[in-house]
Amino acid sequence: MTTGKIMLVGLGPGSVEHMSGRARAAIAEADTIIGYVTYIRLVADLVEGKEVVKKSMTEELDRAIEALDRAKQGKKVALISSGDAGVYGMAGPTFEVLFQAGWTPDSDIEVEIIPGASALNTCAALVGAPLTHDFCAISLSDLLTPWPAIARRLNAAAAADFVVALYNPKSGRRARQIVEAQRLFLAHRRPDTPVAIVKSAYRPKQRIEFTTLAAMTECEIGMLSTVLIGNSNTFVRDGLMVTPRGYANKYNVESGDTRDGEKAGRSLSTGLDGWFAAIRTSGETVDELARRHGLPTDYIAAVLADTSDDEPADADEDRVFHRSPCAPCGPSPRR
Template sequence: MPSAKSNATQASPEPGKIFLVGLGPGDIDQMTARARAAIAAADVAIGYRTYLRLIAHLLEGKEVIERGMAEEIDRCNEAVALARRGRVVALVSSGDVGVFGMAGPLYEALLAQGWTPDSGIVVEVVPGITAASACASLVGAPLTHDFCAISLSDMLTPWTVIAARLEAAARADFVTVFYNPKSSRRPDQIREARTIFLRHRRPNTPVAIVHAAYRPHQSVDLTTLADMLDRDIGMNSAVILGNRSSRVQAGIMLTPRGYGHKYDIADGQPRPGESPRVSLSTGLDGWRSALTALATEKGVQQAVAALGANPTQVLETLREGGGTSPMVVREPSAEALLDEALGWPGATLHLSSSAASGATLAALDLAGAAKGDQAGHLTLAGAGWTLGLPWTSVAAAYRVLDRQRVCAWLQGPDGDTLLRIEGVL
């Protein structure tokens, strides 16, 4: 006769399923067929109350669990608990559930409990139209070249991290979409973001502000980087900042894909020196050729400055090219190279102000300089100056034979030049 324990085991429900559903911008016509099917298959729906009310007509006869803002972890844990009891759950997000949505925290919660995809609860991610795509469709074609999305919310991300990403995106000329740009509790982040972008973009750079895309109170505002703060921006807005090529024409915000570099747009014919189905003459192969020619003629440092290139990328390109003028060798030991460099005739130490330009900030005579190592920090001391550098910040070391000079380059993890020592061959 089966024991009570055996009966209890047999009565345990099979694990259920969690649909992670992206609702799109909010209008039913913008939802995917799979999203509607997933909601129909679920017997319980969980989400932020505003999102659930957008699809109330799809939830008739289902258990509906509404939660407020800042209760994302509670939503995830509740979804997991219900699925463990055999329920089929639709955990919904606006836009795409995997873009600043609930897919991430749900997987975090499951993995923290030892879940794996081949055991227990079944999880299906149902993508939706994200705000970047929805808002872009209402203003033209602003995302047809490289772009990125950055959330300005510092509720979960330190501002130093956000600011670093803003700086990188602005410097690299990405079209950038701001999610969560502003709220009553966070009025200043959008101002700081604009300040960062104004260091790298023209004041008349096109900006699109789209509020409540595809919802009843939708609004679209085309403005500029200089004037954007005078416009209405809130939590239901997305802000699209153009790049250097973006423009507004006939009420359309457009970022060219780059066809004009290769073809005459008027007649479709290739421009001189360009051919269909191959890289631009200024593509990677062309860049390598230009770099090698410039480095051979004027030296590696001048090539870095003239091309505005990442110094480590330049050094690696020259090293892989295998040339002898200049000749670049990656050394296994930064410390051994530095010890040797201090003994080079006429050795001078050069510190760079930035990796991008390679501009020399200081050139110091190393004659009589003393090297030390204190608790993992390199120290160099000369007449009237001292330099300290943690060894952990050195990612690579290169020896460069360049125009009758020998150079030691110590490079950081981001490709920046930490220091460069030059001597006479």
């Protein structure tokens, strides 16, 4: 029996020069190409002479079922997604369909996931370096996710000062979600927080607009847009959006010297150990500390009660970094 194969291919932003070599090879290897009609159009030059199955938006399960049916016939199938197949792409629904059908990794049908650059990566590259510090992605589409769940995620990300990439921010029928997202962010962020809106990154109709949190809903936003909302330290200078990593907290950026009280390669004086010491000598109650730091009271109480960190600091690090320079290093353990 001929073994079939499903290749979940991430196209990246869509331009062939930004696709990985493996993605191009997988499309060339495939007997059948399955995907949303717009994504098929992006790789039209690569799929000539192949069976092409075009599907509409909202037909993700149909695409996965078609891929499984072809693979059962022994065909090699390229199921394509823009960006990365595992980021709001076809990898998830495909595995749902496969598992429902009784598939296991030991089955006759092989499955390969081929990564591609997601919208947050490609949009960030066009506007500067907005993702240099902690960030997250949230989809505003409530077609499959209840709005209260989305709202909780937005509120938590805004309160925690993440840089946030909003996917599926607005469509013809879903115009209100971006307004509600703005409302939630304004409860935690300054109105002048930098925002970049990128439409059709690396495609012919690419459009980039810099704005602020307060003004972003006045901009042109659609389903082909990704909205990048900065954190409290993000800035825009000379047309570039940058989120500092935090080097200025420890080093003089001009000279590279460490600031007073700091050590290269060690946690900040205001890092975990410094924070432990500060809250234990603050004289504040658990409730007061929880309110000030925006953390659960149970967590604060547990930290105050935990004495395990009273051991000599950096003991493990010393064992790692002070080994003989000639000591052989084996392969890293798999985790």
